[in-house]
Amino acid sequence: MADDSSSDDDLPLGQLKKPAAVSSSAAAASKKRAIKEESSDDDAPIKPKKKAKTSNGKAKPDKVTSSAKVKKEKNGKSSDKKPAAKKPTNNGKAAKSLKQMDKAEKISHAMQAYLWWNADNPPAGCQWVKMEHAGVSFPEAYTPHGVKMLYDGQPVDLTPIEEEAATFFAAMDPDGMHLGNPKTAPIFIKNFFADFRAILGKYHIIKDFKKCDFEPIRRYLNEQKIIRKAITDEERKMNKDSKNETMFKFGYSLVDGHIEKVGNYNMEPPGAFRGRGEHPKMGKLKQRVEPEQVMINLSECAPVPRCSVPGHAWGDLRHDPTVQWLCQWKENINNQVKYMQLAAQSSFKGKSDRSKYNKAAKLCGNIDKIRADYKKNLKSKSMEARQIATAMWVIDRLALRVGGEKDTDEEADTVGCCSLRVEHLKFDPNGEGADNKEIELEFLGKDSMLFKQTIDFGSALYTENHGMGEQVYENFKLFCKKKKQSDDVFSDLTPSVLNAHLKGIMEGLTAKVFRTYNASKTLQEELLKTEKAAGWARLTAAEKVTEYNNANREVAILCNHQRSVSKAQETQLESLGGKLQTLKDQKKTLKKMLKRLNEGNDKGLPTKKDEAKAVEKANKALEKAKEMKEKAKTNEEKIAATEMDEKAKALKKEAGELKFNQAHLWEKVPSKDQVSKKISNWTEKIAKMEMNIKHKDDNKEVSLGTSKLNYMDPRISVAWCKRNEVPIEKIFSKTMRDKFNWAMAVPSDWEFNESIAKQG
DNA sequence: CGCCTTACTTAGTAACGTGGGC
């Protein structure tokens, strides 16, 4: 399995790209025809001639197709030596028979039967030989709601297009990260209003944003939200069905005889551009994309899908097997090309993912050489060599991104290593004096995430084991000398210069490989550390998972993967703090009670106040709300039902709080025994809650998902699960298991090191 | 060669849906 993954991997991507586009598409085309013939029996059920486009979608022929396919692939598979890998991927649950599966399950079953890492590769330089799909699914045309915004207090008639734009603005949360931030709100409003005015035309009465009142539309949208909340189960099912229908139609592609999932098959709908950070273009109107703007890419032999928007047609057609994309179009905000591509669990993505990790693993064998190289050059007489060496240290040790140049008129002002400016470094941030070797790095990185860390270059962390911290510090001082705050620290260093140097050291090495390498290496080392600790074997699976998450957190911190703390989270944490205090107070009360009982004074001890009443009241309200929901026909009734529901929930919450507040008490005067038992109970509860709060607090600003999804070699996690008897589902969600299907078969002693690079 | 285009990976957040505590 993973071991035989052979030499394949880096082949298709790198070297052979050139002969690609034009010439090879012709060559590939002729080859394609040959292949088509060979495998035609294979495709027979899938290609009922004209309707082939919908072959992945339409109801009847499809059912035959998928089940036939399943059987075939299954048989083919059982002959190849590994039935084992299959079972755990089947959700852990007892395998369903084909008859019991719904359509989506059947398709996914069929897809799982294809193991690309055991299959032949497409011709060198090509990603596929045959590819067919249904194109993108377009959002529905805008339906006007007729709710009028106010201008200068007066309702204004708007055309549907104008109304749509106004509605995009009204849909923005006034307290959200764009309008709720006093720094970004003016940018957003300025951009939006400029585009809105352009739609309205010169002579429209709307001229001043301050006189605009979008509140009526905003209220309407909120009302719609409430109505949607009150839908019946039946309606909910219908929505799901129609969603599934478009998934069946557009969500799958046929690539070289097997089904693959498409990632983003829904065309991005129009709206207000939600750029992050202080993006200079936020608020601009993102236009609706017409089919004519879309280019689709499929094989020449594939049927061209009919465009699903009435009266429209695809803009252009391509047959380029050297690329992965199925559709592309231009977006009007930054004039960038966007793509529809296969999903993360597809073979295309799986192949490049595996090759990414193999490349990072290859770095294990070269890292000493590389560190020695930049150590030497840190003192080089050539300024360029010195800058390259210092940048490499930064990228290696601080895990910064390479940092390409950005045009701040067009994009947010964010930086990485090469684009660091003098103003982002603060020497001796704590004013500790001359021989202090601290620098505070403060800047906005990708997605405008704050990087703020004080690096003590003289500390053991950066000086021991060839850490070179002191020399790096001297270099930084040198690079910043006589420069303006706004000057680049690495004056003439660019990502291409840096990457050219890296390529000279190790084939395929680029700056971003260091992040993958360090993330995976860190995970592996952290996991190993805990496994070696005394008593490890006695831990439960859940406790082991906590340790895994701790290791994961180390990686996330290394990569500076953050998330903002939501209001809800903040209040939740606060309320937990309140609860903890209550528990502590209750414990005090219990101790006092015990003391008095010991003294034989049991008069006036607090007892439980009647709480059943409150509970009953809440339950009644809840029942009524349910009833209203079921009866509701009109919008007004639906809104009333939702309101009632919310009221009832508030009552229930209140009752719960009352219950919690006197949970330490008894109906009658308790015995000494009862009290002391409860005291020890409470001690335990308090400890548990303190742990819980600490854990939540530690995690609230760290995002574990990104590193798990993009940086940590999944084979490390799979092997860890296997040797520690932790079910893989505890670590990887369903989609992650699908994405990492190629990694599931590694043995329990698999290691992230240079030897795996040789294997492929 | 430096800049622009192309193609793909990485990223946080909003919306969604579900599993496990009451």
Next chain:
DNA sequence: GCCCACGTTACTAAGTAAGGCG
């Protein structure tokens, strides 16, 4: 069995890097 906090998924913005072109 219910419900909601929480994890998962969808969405699309924002990066990197290679290659082409003038």
